[in-house]
Amino acid sequence: MIIAEPKPIDEIIDSLKDFNRILVAGCDGCVTVCEAGGMKEVEVVASALRIYFKQAGRAVTVDEISLTRQCDRPYTAQLADKIDQYDAVLSLACGVGVQFLAEDYKNKPIFPGVNTCFMGGTEEKGLWTERCQGCGKCILANTGGICPIARCSKRMLNGPCGGSSDGRCEVNKDIACGWHLIYERLKELGQLDRFETPTDPKDWNTSRDGGPRKVIKEVSRL
């Protein structure tokens, strides 16, 4: 899923302090699961805003809602009949949701309430780690199911580098060396011979280097 974390409340207040009617809009998708932008966070942020405006002596309306997904238009459209009641929207969805709202409601300022971080998974309650960088050309088949693009600090294709020490990365001892993990896994699988053939340079066209991307699945198109 997409992992995000709540923005500091001061930053949110700074972006909204001049508005009078604010809607805080959560998303029931990924950001709910990673506890950054679901209905609970909507209520937390909205309460913090109300306290701020009350203390500032300003009568500001702060309403709450959470949409099923902000990355699908039928769901963002659920705001259509109420959007005019507000002069700003704080979206707690990922960057995708914020942009969909901004595209759908062109005359409304839409502010992000979270920092969208990466694609990852839940390690344990309250801890999420990165697994994928969306490079557009998956090489996990050759690397023992461990991605060197996401897990190696240098995104090396032929690792490990000289900075790997006792399985830890030179960038930070808290980071496991991705290539060390790949080595251990390939050893487990009896595939260490993969290290005998160097991997060719990667075609980064499918990644960000080719500009903004789109995916078309012809059979799915109507």
Add this chain to the structure above:
Amino acid sequence: MANSSGKKKKGAVLVVGAGVAGMQASLDLASSGYLVHLVDKSPTIGGIMSQLDKTFPTNDCAMCIISPKLVEVGRHLNINILPNTEVEGLEGEAGNFQVALKSHPRYIDLKACTACGQCRQVCPVTAVNEFNQALDLREATYMRYPQAIPRGFTIDRNVCIGCGLCEKVCLAEAVHYDDTAKEFSLDVGAVILAPGNEIFDPSKFDTYNYLNLPNVVTSLEFERILSASGPYRGHLMRPYDREEPAKIAWLQCVGSRNINACDNSYCSAVCCMYAIKEAVIAKEHAHGNLDTAIFYMDMRTYGKEFEQYYNRAKEHGVRFIRSRIHSIEPEGECDLRLTYADEQGQQKSEVFDMVVLSVGFEVGKETVELGKRLNIDLNRHKFAVTDGFKPVETSRPGVYVCGTLQGPKDIPQSVMEASGAAAGTSALLSESRWTETRSLQLPPQRDVSKEPPRIGVFVCNCGINIGGIVDVPAVREYARTLPYVVHVEDNLFTCSQDTQVRMGQVIKEKGINRMVVAACTPLTHEPLFRETLLDIGLNKYLFEMANIRNQDSWVHMKDRQKATDKAKDLVRMSVARAALLQQLEEQKIQIQQSGLVIGGGIAGMNAALNLAQQGFSAILVEKGTELGGLARCVTHTIDGMEVQPYVDSLIAEVKAHPGIKVLTESEVTSFKGYKGNFTTKVRVGSSLEEETFEHGVVIVATGAKEYRPKEFLYGEHDGVMTQMDLDEVLRQRGAGNGNDPAKWNRAIMIQCVGSRNEENPNCSRICCQSAVKHALELKKLNPAMDIVILYRDMRMYGLLEDYYTEARRQGIIFSRFDLDDLPKVESNGAGLKVTFHDHVLQRHIQMPADAVVLSAATLAANTDQLATQLKVPRNAYGFFIEAHAKLRPVDFSSEGIYLCGTAHSPKLISESITQSLAAASRAGSFLAGKTLSVGGAVAHVDKSHCAACLVCVMSCPYGVPKINDENVSEINPALCQGCGVCVSECPAKAIQLSHFEDDQITVEVHALLEGAV
């Protein structure tokens, strides 16, 4: 089944002593369908535990964990508490006893007393407060401690001057100076003795000068000093000058392990742990760097995870000095000098600010007299005589024993024994279950869900507790102005019985459908008012309480106006919430009347047998081909009981009992369901066939195994063996086979092999006694044999100490070694050579030996798969973790699942039997209910908003939420404990807790802040 006189057995039980053991036995039995008469000579229940500050090894506050038990006992419909009462005599036989009792006058009628405390406030007399160990004073009219049950005062007529003030101020008219002693008798089927012990009185030791040196205190006095409710309000002070001590010493074994100055040769079993705990807690209380030193002989931290507690204390800087202190000398004005020889034999002298005497247990004179009156045998130490295989039965059939009268022991062991004694009783009287119990007859409930709220507000004066500070009539009139309020009144005591009746009438007459009581705390009084609602056919959840006493009149007594204003605020909040309260339905579901017992050793068999004797059916699942377990490797116990004939007869009894189904070579393959209704699949026998069983409870008794040492040439030299191997060698000798130990010239035993080290920090509890048992046996075989036991601490706890004394008397040599200088075992041709450091000679000694016996650790059996299936926790060493180390030693935190035997931690056979009976008692008291109420204040999920994010699954402390087939969270109301953690964690706000819904809480907050923001 009837007894010899042909009379049907009585379904009532007498429990003597209302300490933690007596309370546990009473709760188990009362829930199992017996009427319990709980007698205590004190005006309150609770025993010694109520006086303790914190408890080891969890450092829980003793009062915090015992007070819910007190309340439970106090409120149980089938526990008849008889305070100030003693047993005069016992006639009859098991099943039909007649007990003669005598109640001493209390001078305050408990039925009328509301515990408002006015009588105490006016009492002009001061007396020594024995609850605080005479460190402060109390009035003549007193309650032993604020949480006391029964809730009511007592007049101490030994000091009362009869001034009549209390009688005058008591608006409830509860004071009766003319109260007299009453003699009466009861018919019961069985008796459980739990009178407890007294603590040793150190004043008889002249050299400790306890009576003359104020800063020498007993450990119980020190508990009161540390306690927040104690004489110094939890401030660490010494008695003489109320200064905070900077240096405290604890002297162990005061009145224990002593045949010189007193007759108590036994070990009191608890003092090492409480001394460590007191040292650690004292350090937490101290403002400076408190120096703590414990002077001891052997550090006996033999209980579950006690050794880690000991290790942590060392890390905290508690000093441990192995030396027995002879005398305490005064130094300066009030300091204390200790002179001692250290382990190297050097004389040392240190001055302390305070000395704590770690006093042991002793059976009190009155208890000895009670034993005589009841005609039960006491041993030479005055503890009740029990058979090692029937550890909770006294010499008189039908009379059971638990707690410290059975032998010195700690709280969890007492609680286990109490449940064990209840199990014995329940098996004896099962034919008469539910024959004498009382039950509530309730009218059908009126559905008020369609009615608009009609709120009645009852404001309590609590005598003058509230009314003396808060303007109660003003609060009452204010309540009249609040929305939906249709009736208001104030009462002198809202909780009194006559008020309950009147409130019920008013509620009916005025069609009230929500009740608000502004009085004291729901902790003590909510159940009472809920009962009042139930009595008139209203749902108990339609009740709300405003605490205008503890949280208002008591804390703002200097400002009446503000106290009154705050009372109005609190009432406004409660009324706002009351309007939103919903009636909640609780459903009854049937409990399957059977138990699955996993493990067919001594523990599992005893548990299954007791369940069956209680009238439930049991399924006993054993992995091996035969029942018997590890006990098959033990020939006899240290007290000479033959184990194999016992196991044989137990197996025969289990197999012959029609209520038990025995499955050998069997394993649990799947497990699902919840308390009362589990479904388990068991693969039976060598075939791959599975059988499915429906059952209400599970008892885990999977046992343990002996460590196979990797050290000391084990497995490399025939002369090196474990204690269990030696048992086998001795047995084979009996059969005329193999290596004859009688021919050995010298045997050397090494203790703590695989225990108390880095890999396994636990003490294995039973190996010290195994070594002494076998050493004594070898000595008997060949009195000329040299036997050397190399040890670290001889943990011959409780009455085992006598065998340790006997071993030394017979010339068995005990030599102590340290972990950093382990003995060395080398091969010496056919023989062996052992090198060790002798702590007396201060040098290494080398000895040839014919045999080296290793006291190998007791390790948990492999239960990975089972623990995953049952979803029950284990510690890092594979032993199962009970719900609470102190008060729920055989329950798992998942209800309906219990544990016993060495699966819990290493223990002796008698201790395993006790624990298995305890597990059967806990299981039986649950099954006896036959139905289970589920629902009420539990969490519920709004499926349409659930993101299946697993946050509830991860955060529930009881493991209840599951993502179901519809891919949403499902919370089983039968399992939900209503704690609300998932509600606060749910990132989609899809979970709410009934009775504590968001709107019900926020409306209260808004009502509070009304006008303020």
